[in-house]
Amino acid sequence: MNVVIEANGLTKSYGAKTVVNKVDLQVEKGEIYGFLGRNGAGKSTFMNMITGITQPSAGSFRLLNESSLEKVKHRIGVLPDYSMFYDSLTAVGHLKYFAKLNGCRASTKRCETVLERVGLLEDGYKKAGRFSFGMKKKLGIAQAIIHDPELIFLDEPTSGVDAESALYIHKLLIDLQKEGKTIFMTSHNLYEIEKMCTRIAIMKNGSILKEGTIDELRKHFMSNISVQIRHSDIPDQHFGLINGFLESAGEQLEYRGHEISIIVNSEEKIPAIVRVLTNCKVGIYRIHVDEPSLEEIFLDDTEKSSVSSI
Structure with a gap:
């Protein structure tokens, strides 16, 4: 170095x-x-x-x-x-x-x-x-x-x-x-x-x-990653398995037609979610992940520091 x-x-x-x-x-x-x-x-x-x-x-x-x-x-x-x-x-x-x-x-x-x-x-x-x-x-x-x-x-x-x-x-x-x-x-x-x-x-x-x-x-700061997955029909026989896994993988789980919305605390959970869906014969059309910008990171950390110093 x-x-x-x-x-x-x-x-x-x-x-x-x-x-x-x-x-x-x-x-x-x-x-x-x-x-x-x-x-x-x-x-x-x-x-x-x-x-x-x-x-x-x-x-x-x-x-x-x-x-x-x-x-x-x-x-x-x-x-x-x-x-x-x-x-x-x-x-x-x-x-x-x-x-x-x-x-x-x-x-x-x-x-x-x-x-x-x-x-x-x-x-x-x-x-x-x-x-x-x-x-x-x-x-x-x-x-x-x-x-x-x-x-x-x-x-x-x-x-x-x-x-x-x-x-x-x-x-x-x-x-x-x-x-x-x-x-x-x-x-x-x-x-x-x-x-x-x-x-x-x-x-x-x-x-x-x-x-x-x-x-x-x-x-370091990505504790709330928003993931939206556009998908094909979920087979009835696999819905219980998928729903159980998603509830354990994240928070604020929502089904809106052919789109799943979920908040996860680690990006490592995203490929695991995709694997469960594909193994259950669900086609993945699109995945959108909201990552924090540097501004969000900066403001989040300085605000936390301000709060902790009060």
Whole structure:
């Protein structure tokens, strides 16, 4: 396992208020790792600590197997939750400047290539003072990748941009992953996290509630799976057997003409139901399973946490 981000007990407090609370985390090379949570959950503070913008109150971290940021700063790229640009500098001028800060020189051609990747090529020689918020966000992503870093940190990369630009950025991040980059991104946009990330951590009140792949999170939270089965006639001699099995397999069992509706607490029960029906000479025409979206998982877990904390 090639771990490129490792945090151990990372904590940040401001006086009596703990913003990030003893977070342990590992991210492997080549992942798009999503840090999901509502505004104020502690996502940006965590990222600011591991990128050197702010100092931890406790705990430790390593990036690219190094505990010293000085040794790896030229190998990482960062889009913070705010980006400051010089109004009088063009986009190309900014990229040359940021590349130099990271210890490399960027040719005009390299700058234009990166601006094209983020959808800003036509505005490459405009001064940043004329840029909209969304354009500055794209320029912020461009400055994070101008020096071709191995590890890229992006704080809310699509917040404030239009839908078309967001799709452009999504494609860019997937392309960067295919090129072998590792991406750590924060977001409160459930759709983009679900669409792109290989693994996700759900954060609330400074702590990680749950971490895993989309499928792992769904499996963890899928306690009420709604199943509808469209079927042929049920033979009279087999109805008792089928009904008894279904009553033991789930809850809220309903027969509506040629459709069975049932709630089960595990997806493993679905193939068992199908086997019983087919063994009893019932034809299966269609099966519809309602899986929880990431939003339902997220809201369900945060609501439970809120209730348990009262």
